[in-house]
Amino acid sequence: MTGIGKKKATIYDLSILSGASPSTVSAVLNGSWRKRRIKEATAQLIQKLANEHGYTTNLQARGLRSSRSGLVGLLLPVHDNRYFSSMAQSFEAQVRSRGQCPLVVSACRDPEEERQVVETLISYSIDELFIAGATDPDGVHKVCEKAGLKHVNIDLPGTLAPSIISDNYEGARMLTQAIVERALEDGPLSPDDLYLFGGRNDHASHERIRGFRDVKRASLGADPDVCIQPTGYSPAMTARAFEAFYEGHGKLPRAFFVNSSINLEGLMRFLAVHPHETFADIIVGCYDYDPFGSFLPFPVFMIRQDSEAMITKGFAILDADRRPPITHLVRPTIVPPRTALIGPLDALKDIE
Amino acid sequence: MTGIGKKKATIYDLSILSGASPSTVSAVLNGSWRKRRIKEATAQLIQKLANEHGYTTNLQARGLRSSRSGLVGLLLPVHDNRYFSSMAQSFEAQVRSRGQCPLVVSACRDPEEERQVVETLISYSIDELFIAGATDPDGVHKVCEKAGLKHVNIDLPGTLAPSIISDNYEGARMLTQAIVERALEDGPLSPDDLYLFGGRNDHASHERIRGFRDVKRASLGADPDVCIQPTGYSPAMTARAFEAFYEGHGKLPRAFFVNSSINLEGLMRFLAVHPHETFADIIVGCYDYDPFGSFLPFPVFMIRQDSEAMITKGFAILDADRRPPITHLVRPTIVPPRTALIGPLDALKDIE
DNA sequence: AGTTATTGCACCATCGATTGTGCAAAAAAG
DNA sequence: CTTTTTTGCACAATCGATGGTGCAATAACT
Numbered sequence: 001m002t003g004i005g006k007k008k009a010t011i012y013d014l015s016i017l018s019g020a021s022p023s024t025v026s027a028v029l030n031g032s033w034r035k036r037r038i039k040e041a042t043a044q045l046i047q048k049l050a051n052e053h054g055y056t057t058n059l060q061a062r063g064l065r066s067s068r069s070g071l072v073g074l075l076l077p078v079h080d081n082r083y084f085s086s087m088a089q090s091f092e093a094q095v096r097s098r099g100q101c102p103l104v105v106s107a108c109r110d111p112e113e114e115r116q117v118v119e120t121l122i123s124y125s126i127d128e129l130f131i132a133g134a135t136d137p138d139g140v141h142k143v144c145e146k147a148g149l150k151h152v153n154i155d156l157p158g159t160l161a162p163s164i165i166s167d168n169y170e171g172a173r174m175l176t177q178a179i180v181e182r183a184l185e186d187g188p189l190s191p192d193d194l195y196l197f198g199g200r201n202d203h204a205s206h207e208r209i210r211g212f213r214d215v216k217r218a219s220l221g222a223d224p225d226v227c228i229q230p231t232g233y234s235p236a237m238t239a240r241a242f243e244a245f246y247e248g249h250g251k252l253p254r255a256f257f258v259n260s261s262i263n264l265e266g267l268m269r270f271l272a273v274h275p276h277e278t279f280a281d282i283i284v285g286c287y288d289y290d291p292f293g294s295f296l297p298f299p300v301f302m303i304r305q306d307s308e309a310m311i312t313k314g315f316a317i318l319d320a321d322r323r324p325p326i327t328h329l330v331r332p333t334i335v336p337p338r339t340a341l342i343g344p345l346d347a348l349k350d351i352e
Numbered sequence: 353m354t355g356i357g358k359k360k361a362t363i364y365d366l367s368i369l370s371g372a373s374p375s376t377v378s379a380v381l382n383g384s385w386r387k388r389r390i391k392e393a394t395a396q397l398i399q400k401l402a403n404e405h406g407y408t409t410n411l412q413a414r415g416l417r418s419s420r421s422g423l424v425g426l427l428l429p430v431h432d433n434r435y436f437s438s439m440a441q442s443f444e445a446q447v448r449s450r451g452q453c454p455l456v457v458s459a460c461r462d463p464e465e466e467r468q469v470v471e472t473l474i475s476y477s478i479d480e481l482f483i484a485g486a487t488d489p490d491g492v493h494k495v496c497e498k499a500g501l502k503h504v505n506i507d508l509p510g511t512l513a514p515s516i517i518s519d520n521y522e523g524a525r526m527l528t529q530a531i532v533e534r535a536l537e538d539g540p541l542s543p544d545d546l547y548l549f550g551g552r553n554d555h556a557s558h559e560r561i562r563g564f565r566d567v568k569r570a571s572l573g574a575d576p577d578v579c580i581q582p583t584g585y586s587p588a589m590t591a592r593a594f595e596a597f598y599e600g601h602g603k604l605p606r607a608f609f610v611n612s613s614i615n616l617e618g619l620m621r622f623l624a625v626h627p628h629e630t631f632a633d634i635i636v637g638c639y640d641y642d643p644f645g646s647f648l649p650f651p652v653f654m655i656r657q658d659s660e661a662m663i664t665k666g667f668a669i670l671d672a673d674r675r676p677p678i679t680h681l682v683r684p685t686i687v688p689p690r691t692a693l694i695g696p697l698d699a700l701k702d703i704e
Numbered sequence: 705a706g707t708t709a710t711t712g713c714a715c716c717a718t719c720g721a722t723t724g725t726g727c728a729a730a731a732a733a734g
Numbered sequence: 735c736t737t738t739t740t741t742g743c744a745c746a747a748t749c750g751a752t753g754g755t756g757c758a759a760t761a762a763c764t
Contacts, residue, residue: 058721089431104431234698295624
């Protein structure tokens with residue numbers, strides 16, 4: 001606590017105080033002192049002084065010298081969503097446990113912004129980058145490669161870097177199967193009663209739509225194109241699609257698959273302006289898990305993607321010597337309606 | 353695109369290429385060249401070369417030299433929650449628009465971790481820090497002060513630094529009023545029918561409890577202590593409190609106030625293991641807004657805190673010359689049940 | 705033409721830590 | 735009591751950018 005308000009102590013200050021040279025101080029404080037054959041007593045003296053003066057390493061200086069920063073980046077489409085925010089939470093925990101510092105940023109699904117944001121991260125000499133849900137993973141890849149930055153794709157695959165994604169096809173099959181079965185409990189289901197909303201022209205959407213259509217065709221016999229409504233990822237556009245369907249049919253489809261919790265927000269917007277009867281008997285599947293979404297006043301089957309496993313796998317890949325641009329699938333799990341899963345929050349100490 | 357795989361270009365490389373000195377290159381690239389009376393032609397030449405070689409400033413070097421980093425920190429309790437994740441989203445947008453780089457980290461409501469995390473941020477020479485929902489704002493303040501780091505508290509106030517918080521008392525009054533009125537529509541409400549769950553020993557909880565009790569006493573005549581159940585902020589503890597009440601009464605309170613959406617997750621856990629009749633007629637108020645929470649199968653009044661305004665105010669304070677440790681209140685708004693508000697996501701370009 | 709102002713830029717120290725190298729002093733070996 | 739080895743540390747270059755200072759060359763004045 002010595003030195004309130006004064007400038008931060010540096011190795012030069014400690015050098016003077018201890019009588020040792022700056023390089024000795026540096027070695028002691030970064031742990032390389034045994035290798036440098038510094039006497040134990042010297043080390044202890046310096047460490048005592050460092051504590052007394054609240055020394056902390058200037059990481060910009062270290063980073064400049066070593067051209068590494070201890071920062072690990074995570075590029076997200078958005079923060080404000082339970083899937084990505086829980087990914088951020090897991091990411092942060094794992095980065096910390098590796099003694100590094102997480103740097104989570106979002107780029108709004110805008111390819112140009114994605115590249116720019118990554119350029120900025122590179123300017124800070126980040127050591128590694130997780131690219132989650134990027135609209136243009138390969139564009140980002142090129143930026144990373146030019147800077148020699150190790151990176152992996154999460155959630156949406158690229159062709160040039162290793163990717164770890166949810167097994168969207170299998171997940172979509174499970175989810176479709178679940179809502180079909182549930183709908184059949186209420187009576188026969190015609191192909192026109194089962195829709196899919198949301199998603200756009202990306203790998204995840206394609207796979208999910210493929211899984212949906214395969215199961216639908218197998219179980220209901222037909223699979224008209226009109227039942228696929230890829231509205232993009234915006235709640236507003238999704239709401240519009242529900243609105244359009246409703247205008248045409250006077251109701252919502254009996255059962256439908258929603259491509260993500262962001263699209264599910266679009267459904268909320270629709271519900272907000274329509275009476276309860278409109279959706280009294282709908283059955284919904286949502287490819288994402290949200291603890292409140294699971295308790296809506298109609299059955300909502302959800303898919304929980306294992307973002308923690310994806311991050312773990314991502315680090316394993318980055319740690320490996322060779323990093324071929326292979327896509328790794330992580331199996332998601334299906335969550336029946338009215339289920340409250342425990343999440344990253346439960347790791348918090350809040351015993352009181 | 354010249355130089356794939358090669359090291360990043362520096363001002364020294366451009367110095368050689370252009371024939372100008374490194375300092376001239378530096379001045380051109382950081383915009384101070386007019387002030388330094390560099391010829392326009394020289395500047396253009398250097399900028400052309402910089403573009404061709406994909407030059408980007410090494411921000412660690414700049415940061416070291418100028419003892420600033422361009423990083424602005426936001427310390428959160430957790431990411432995985434709509435209130436904080438939307439705060440992160442607003443924060444990021446505002447930081448970016450100021451030409452800086454956001455650094456969002458969470459510290460799990462652990463005072464020791466809060467201080468440590470901030471120490472780390474300081475080691476990166478961050479320029480400013482927003483401390484949101486800190487368990488020990490004053491402890492963090494001391495760490496910041498020692499390092500000469502400008503900072504503000506958001507959401508939970510400290511006594512030593514300026515704070516911007518939600519008007520918890522007024523918000524709680526509005527929310528309590530709303531659920532009382534709604535409950536009265538279904539018949540008379542006894543004081544024993546109105547509970548509060550969640551929160552702990554912090555300023556926000558105190559104010560909310562105070563608002564709740566004041567309105568309750570005024571409108572129902574009494575306000576027994578047993579109706580206040582501060583369970584901390586964990587979903588698990590909150591669920592236990594609902595469970596305990598249920599064991600004792602065979603039902604949930606007719607109406608109750610939940611201190612935050614994290615506590616509301618505790619309610620979900622309870623609901624998951626109890627039949628629908630258990631909560632057929634409950635009326636809930638939740639001090640936080642969540643778009644799915646608003647559509648649960650019973651009326652949920654919510655409070656939307658204006659995190660965007662808080663961040664804006666935070667920057668205004670940090671930009672001011674004097675920063676007295678005053679607490680600024682930001683009025684939240686009440687959100688009736690079944691309401692889908694638009695959020696930061698709507699700023700995304702997703703027209704497709 | 706001679707003097708003063710202005711323009712245009714180069715030089716160099718600096719930020720704080722890292723790391724290869726060299727060299728005394730102390731210890732071990734002969 | 736030498737010679738060799740080991741121990742313990744200091745020196746100095748380096749990472750890339752910044753900004754104060756100084757000095758030519760050119761331009762603008764008497």
